[in-house]
Amino acid sequence: MFETLTPAQPDKILALIDLFREDPRTRKVDLGIGVYKDAAGRTPVFGAIREAERRLLADQESKSYLGPVGDVGFTRAIVKLLFGPSADTSRIRACQTPGGMGALRTLLQLLHRAKPEATIWTPQPSWPGHAGLIAATGLATRSYAYFDAETHDVRFDAMIASLKTAAPGDIVLLHGCCHNPTGADLDLAQWGELADVLTDRALLPFIDIAYQGLGEGLEQDAAGLRSVFAQVPEMVVAASCSKNFGVYRDRVGAAVIVGRTSGQSEIAAAQLLGAARSLYSMPPDHGAAAVRIVLSDAGLRGDWEAELEGMRRRMVSLRLGFAEALQRQSNSTHFAFVARQRGMFSRIGATADQVYRLRKEHAIYLVEDGRINVAGLPEQRLDEVARAFVTVLGKPPA
Ligand code: LMR
Secondary structure (H helix, E strand, C coil): CHHHCCCCCCCCCCHHHHHHHHCCCCCCEECCCCCCCCCCCCCCCCHHHHHHHHHHHHHCCCCCCCCCCCCHHHHHHHHHHHHCCCCCCCCEEEEEECHHHHHHHHHHHHHHHHCCCCEEEEEECCCHHHHHHHHHHCCEEEEEECEECCCCEECHHHHHHHHCCCCCCCEEEEECCCCCCCCCCCCHHHHHHHHHHHHHCCCEEEEEECCCCCCCCHHHHHHHHHHHHHHCCCEEEEEECCCCCCCHHHCCEEEEEECCCHHHHHHHHHHHHHHHHHHCCCCCCHHHHHHHHHHCCHHHHHHHHHHHHHHHHHHHHHHHHHHHHHHHHHCCCHHHHHHHCCCCEEECCCCHHHHHHHHHHHCEECCCCCEEEHHHCCHHHHHHHHHHHHHHHCCCCC
């Protein structure tokens, strides 16, 4: 049987976990996988989650099945977090999923069932996980212009021009905030213009939102999604709680459907649960139950928001500090984009060879496409890390 298989290509992001762990150099720096790190380099459990878990263990009466929809208290709370507390939810249906990836996969399967001939458009570049998930469902895929590697900003006019070539009924994958891997986001006016194009051309927005609260703030990071919701007749959303609740390994996410009518949403949601059943049957309970407890208790919610805001501010200050260190080390403002961008990631502009040299010669780990996770920057050693980058990348023009 297995003699027919050829060696698998390792996932370029996940492979870094082992490479970093096995590196014996004590001054190694992990700018690889997208997990938040505190000043001591740890990925902490949120205080509010810890307390919610304590309550969960004390109060949980059964571990019987919840069914493919998962914890409905959790999904209701996530819908409010995404769409706002006063949003009209009559056309919204949601299902708990194993992480954001589970949400993406089930929604893609649903869309394939609804319209197998549709093409899904993804930004150039996008998170590498998207390609594998789309390929698994069989939907055709194309990319739309998004990031300008020279200016490090969004090529908004080119983005709109590419989307105007999409066929009615095509799907447009959008990063809700903190674009992964570039850190370059649309502003609110651009979201509004985009929503007009999506509506005029009958394109279905598919918003992947995995970093709400880590860009500009909880409300601001959902503003683009909300402005799309206000304008379009239909959309889907894949949400992840891995980063903003720190429950990475517990696999907590939600798949959300907005249909033209409540009846259509109901039918689509039932099909979505069918897809879930065939893929993984039911989502794991524990992490979503902890998130539900946090979001439904005013005290815990306040603690969570404060901790999340602290993480966000720390990343903004690391961005500023690193941009300044890069300026000092390179005598150039070339790297100012690092301070301008938002969320966990920036694309520093390194080739695969340079990424390899940074790892080999300086024990600095980043993804092969030149993506850095700013949360992994050691705040006391920013100049040392910046010097290594400038040494390997070469001095940019002053
Ligand atoms: C990342 O982009 O590093 C994270 O979302 C982790 C992952 O699954 O790739």
